[in-house]
Every structure is written in structure tokens, then in C-alpha cells.
Amino acid sequence: MDQHRPDPARDDAFDRLRDADPAAGLEPDTASLDAAVRERADRPAGDELARARAARRPGRWGAVAAVAAGTLLVGSVGGYALGSREGTGTGSRTAAAAITLSDATTGAAAGAAESSAAGDTAARSSVPDAPAAEGGTAMSSRLLPWFGGHTVFTAQGLSDDTGTAQAWAYDPAQAFSAETAAQVAASLGLAGEPRLEGGIWLVGPQDGVDASLQLQPDGVTSVSYYDPSLDPFACPPSLAVPESGVEGQDGGGQGEPGKDAVVPPDCTPRELPPAPQGDAAVARAREVLAAAGVDADRYEYEAAESGTPELAYVSAFEVVDGQRTGTIWSVSLVGDAVQSLYGALAPLVPLGDYDVVSENEAVARLSDPRFGASGGGVVAASVGGVAVDSDGAATTEPAPAPMGEPTPPPSVTPGSPLGWPVVEVVLTGARLGLAQHTLPTGATVLLPAYELSADDGTAWSVVAVADGELDFAAGR
Amino acid sequence: MAARDDAWFESLFRAHATALYRYFARRAPRDDVEDLTAEVLAVAWRRRDDVPDDAVLPWLYRTAGFVLANHRRKGRPVPVGDAPDEVDDADPAELTVADDEVRAVLAVLSPRDRRILLLNAWEGLTGDALADVLGVSRGGADAALSRARSRLREAWAERLTA
Numbered sequence A: 001m002d003q004h005r006p007d008p009a010r011d012d013a014f015d016r017l018r019d020a021d022p023a024a025g026l027e028p029d030t031a032s033l034d035a036a037v038r039e040r041a042d043r044p045a046g047d048e049l050a051r052a053r054a055a056r057r058p059g060r061w062g063a064v065a066a067v068a069a070g071t072l073l074v075g076s077v078g079g080y081a082l083g084s085r086e087g088t089g090t091g092s093r094t095a096a097a098a099i100t101l102s103d104a105t106t107g108a109a110a111g112a113a114e115s116s117a118a119g120d121t122a123a124r125s126s127v128p129d130a131p132a133a134e135g136g137t138a139m140s141s142r143l144l145p146w147f148g149g150h151t152v153f154t155a156q157g158l159s160d161d162t163g164t165a166q167a168w169a170y171d172p173a174q175a176f177s178a179e180t181a182a183q184v185a186a187s188l189g190l191a192g193e194p195r196l197e198g199g200i201w202l203v204g205p206q207d208g209v210d211a212s213l214q215l216q217p218d219g220v221t222s223v224s225y226y227d228p229s230l231d232p233f234a235c236p237p238s239l240a241v242p243e244s245g246v247e248g249q250d251g252g253g254q255g256e257p258g259k260d261a262v263v264p265p266d267c268t269p270r271e272l273p274p275a276p277q278g279d280a281a282v283a284r285a286r287e288v289l290a291a292a293g294v295d296a297d298r299y300e301y302e303a304a305e306s307g308t309p310e311l312a313y314v315s316a317f318e319v320v321d322g323q324r325t326g327t328i329w330s331v332s333l334v335g336d337a338v339q340s341l342y343g344a345l346a347p348l349v350p351l352g353d354y355d356v357v358s359e360n361e362a363v364a365r366l367s368d369p370r371f372g373a374s375g376g377g378v379v380a381a382s383v384g385g386v387a388v389d390s391d392g393a394a395t396t397e398p399a400p401a402p403m404g405e406p407t408p409p410p411s412v413t414p415g416s417p418l419g420w421p422v423v424e425v426v427l428t429g430a431r432l433g434l435a436q437h438t439l440p441t442g443a444t445v446l447l448p449a450y451e452l453s454a455d456d457g458t459a460w461s462v463v464a465v466a467d468g469e470l471d472f473a474a475g476r
Numbered sequence B: 001m002a003a004r005d006d007a008w009f010e011s012l013f014r015a016h017a018t019a020l021y022r023y024f025a026r027r028a029p030r031d032d033v034e035d036l037t038a039e040v041l042a043v044a045w046r047r048r049d050d051v052p053d054d055a056v057l058p059w060l061y062r063t064a065g066f067v068l069a070n071h072r073r074k075g076r077p078v079p080v081g082d083a084p085d086e087v088d089d090a091d092p093a094e095l096t097v098a099d100d101e102v103r104a105v106l107a108v109l110s111p112r113d114r115r116i117l118l119l120n121a122w123e124g125l126t127g128d129a130l131a132d133v134l135g136v137s138r139g140g141a142d143a144a145l146s147r148a149r150s151r152l153r154e155a156w157a158e159r160l161t162a
Helices: A012-019 A030-041 A048-055 A104-109 A111-120 A178-187 A278-291 A359-365 B006-027 B030-046 B056-074 B100-107 B111-121 B127-134 B138-161
Strands: A150-155 A163-170 A195-197 A200-203 A212-215 A222-226 A299-304 A311-320 A323-334 A337-344 A348-356 A374-376 A381-383 A386-388 A422-438 A444-454 A459-463
Touching: A012 B100, A012 B111, A012 B138, A030 B006, A030 B030, A150 A359, A178 A200, A178 A212, A178 A222, A278 A299, A278 A311, A278 A323, A278 A337, A278 B006, A278 B056, A311 A337, A323 A422, A348 A444, A359 A422, A359 A444, A359 A459, A422 A459, B006 B030, B006 B056, B030 B056, B056 B127, B100 B138, B111 B127, B111 B138, B127 B138
Parallel strands: A150 A422
Antiparallel strands: A163 A348, A163 A444, A195 A200, A200 A212, A212 A222, A222 A337, A299 A311, A311 A323, A323 A337, A374 A459, A381 A386, A422 A444, A444 A459
16 A cells, blocks of 8 residues: 555665664673773772672572663573564663563463553564473464474473572552553653543543553553554545545546545655664663653663664663563654654562572473473474474465375374374573563562573473462462 | 762663764774773763753764764874864774775765764764754754765765766
């Protein structure tokens, strides 16, 4: 529908120049840079921050316990493919990827609260619902025969050490209010009194013409803002008034007016100012988050190529203890203005240290029906002729049979062993991180979770909190 | 004005160190990039009272231009003294771009065109921020960018038909 799109002049020369950027994605060694700055600026190294920094040492629990939120620490990124493809484009990425737990085991409590809470989590790091290892659980349509096969997990070289890790909860009570709605609206230049309708705080008319804001009553206080007047791909709503003499409907010139005549919407390309790109877009997104009352320093930012100079997209990934939490803000910019904004306003409160199981126990949990397995096919593979993308979903139709035409399966030989594929997975890597999860009450928490991986990079996740700190009777 | 203390600087560092690092990585030998970045950040600390509350990044980029110019003149990063009148931070001979075609096309443009093109194409600056870094009016920056892109297209087309 070319009518709807602006037509930025094709500028191959400029695209070529932009693509030739020698520093795209380049990251400094921040520790070294920081030291160099101190040297030059005579900033005393004995201050609290430097002492705290020096006191951190990477260790088994280092990724979770030792690194304070927001510090860029090169080299702490988890080594697995799961989640490492979150976004492309410019930005800073040093926190470990958020872990995603399959919530097949939370039952009915999942529902709307979770889906809106999970709405902000990156689909790209989601994993398909895997059946419990015992079998008998219905496979989702995204599952492949590979994961539908029964899987036996063995740990190799993993540890028996137990320990503790910090858990967190999002506190919507602090954010879900008229005041918050008003503050965010004001920061975006949206006028109007917040009103509560259907349990949702609204600012602005919800008519698809003017800008509007919504605050959801979910576990993370999701916020969404959209300004249609700045959307380069939107058309102003048309008044579909039938006119006599309208031509072009049937190729003839009769122009018969009537109820069925449809006037094409008036869609001329909009003249919108160019949006900042790359690092400048990131800087603007930081301002937007800060103005909305969010601590912009707790996030990592990535600007993505929008393909049009009028639009810029920036994603901001919440980080806590050197981990991405799975909460993501999305900001789209047109010129200096915000065209749309999606995020989560509920602050995180620490829940204290929880006992966590050892790596070996975590592997055992993959076969425990109380925990199930959250399988992730993270590397592109071709299994049984079906291509796999990073979400484990079949990306294309099954590859055509080598012979070209379908044929009936071969006859089964009497007395022969019947094929019953069992996949054996040896897990050699374990990373303790955080996973966003919805409790039966609808509250959203960050739980210590393990990401367990095999040598080929395939990874599974399981909750790490020890049995003694879980309430198995909840929700009954 | 927000208190210009350690916390303010930490926040500035976290927000902008990478952007500055990339600015220099595009324009200077790799071995000098960290030093140059550190120098700009050190200036931000030493002159913290001069850093505006908003538009911090443009201020840093302006400072970076001066630091780069001094570096080229003296062959090593030195503290910013008098600012040179004209910053040419887009000298094609100094750019670390690998695409030789791009380098060659940039070479036929004026230093002013080059500068604004790179600030837009690589640093992603537009509008007020771009004008701020260049020290010109918003209208002037918009017009200059438009002209520069136009001349880039012409130079590119000429090169292709040459």
C-alpha cells in the first residue's frame, strides 16, 4: 500500500556512507576507560564507588550478587546463544540475557495478567512450551518433532554447590495511580485528566486520532502511548461519504453513488522531520524514560534501523545485578517527538536472598514434572528436514522430500523394534540468572533461574529457587 | 542545575562513554581512541559547571572535535586550550572507514559537507542536536545537511559513471 508510506528519496550514496560506519556496535573497555579518565582528571580513586567496584570479583555467584545495577562490565555476558540476538543496531549490550521460564506449569493463573506482563518481554528470547519430560502433555503447534521426542538430561562437569540469590518483585502499587498516569502524560506533552475505565488509567481520547496513554493494572504496570498524528504509516481517518461521480470503482465512468461506494482514504505521504538515529536516538530515548519518572541508568539501549529517516526505534532493556530482567521499553521517535512508547512502570523491590539449588539439582529438575523443562532450540538447525529458527519454531514448510513426490511410508516389519526416539542431552554449562515469572496472584517477580546449556549452544531454563522456599500448594 | 558530583559524572559516563568512544574510533587510530575519549570525559569533569543540563551529548561532541583537532596538530592527545576556529573532524585520510569508495567520494566534498554528513550518518545527529554540535542555527543545520546530502549524491553518481 504505497499510498500509506512516505517516500523518502532513495539515497544509495547516503546508505552506503552509513553502512560504512567503522564503529558500528563497537564497545569500549569501560574499566580501562574509567581508569584513564581518573588519571587525567585527578579524580580520587579512593572514593566509595571505586572501592565498591574493586571489591567485586567474578565468581560462581558473581553474575547475580556482585555487579550493581547499571554498571557496564565488559566480559560478563553469558556465553550462550539464548537471548544473545536481542536486537540489532547501535547500543550498549553488556548485561547477561534475561532467562525465560516456560510457564506451562503455572496453570490458570497465567492468563491475562501474564500475557500483558510478558508483552514487554522480548519475543525473540522466548522459548517454545516444551512438554514435561514424562510426555503426555499436548504439544504446541510450534514444537518440532525434536522437542516432542522424550528427552533425557544428564549433567556433566556441573557443580553440587548450593547458595543463595536475590529475588525481586515488581510493585504495581507504587506505580498504578492517577498521579503516575498524569506525570507520564505530561512528560509526553499529552494534556488531560487521567480517568479510570475498565480498571485502566486513561489519558487522552481513545479515538485513534489524537494521542493517548494507558496504564494497565497488571503486574508490571504496563504503559502504552501512541500518537497517530506522528505515525508516518498511518492515514487520517476518512469520512467515507459516498459521492456522485466517484470514478475508479469499476473501471467505468458511471460513478454511481450509493451506500456501497467506498472512497479511498486521502493518504498523502506526511512531511515529518527526520528522527535522530543511532547514538543520538539512544540519547533521546534516555531523556524520554527519565522524564517519565524511570531511572534511565538502569537500562541498556539499542537503536534499531527503521528503514525510514523519519522514524527511529530504540529498545531499552532493564538491567538488575548485571542481568537483563526481560522488561523492555520501546520508544519510537519522529523528529524530536515520541511517536509511541511502551514500557513498564512498576519499580522493582528486592525480596531478599532465596536458597537456590545446585547446578546438578537444576538438571534433575528438568525431568521433574513439578518444574518441567523449558526447551529452547537456540541455534538454527535442520532437524528432520524442518528448519528451526531461534525460537524453536518451524520457519518454513518442511523441506521437500528428496524424491520430490510424497509416497506412503514403508511397511513395518513384523517383530522389529518399534522406533521410539529418545533424545539424550548432556548439559555442560550452567548460568544462574533471573527470569520474569507471574505468580498465581498475578504479581510479577524476578526469580533466580538457571540457564542450562549443551555444548552445541542449545539451552534450557529452570527455576533455581530451592523447594523449601516454594509454595507448591498455592493456587489450589 | 543538578549537583555536579560523582553521581552526576557516573551517569554521564554510563550514558555517553560509548558514543564518544565510537566518535573517535571513526576518526583516529585505534591506539589513540581510548585516550581521546578519556580526555573528553576528563574535560567534562574538570569543566562540569559548564556542561549544560540538557544537550549534554552535543556538548561532549563539540569538545571531542576540539580534542581531536589538537591531537592532530600536536600528534598526541593534549588538554583543550584555545579552541581552533574550524574543526575538521572528517578528514578522509584520517577516517578509519574500510570502504575505499566511500573514502574517495568523501575526499571530493568540502570539509564542511563531510563534517555534517558524518555527524548525521554515523553519529545519528539531526535537528537541534546537530545544530548544537555545529554551533549554528537549527535552520542553518537543516539546510546544510540537505545540501551536503545532495552533493554526496552527485559525487557518488559521478564516481559511478566515471
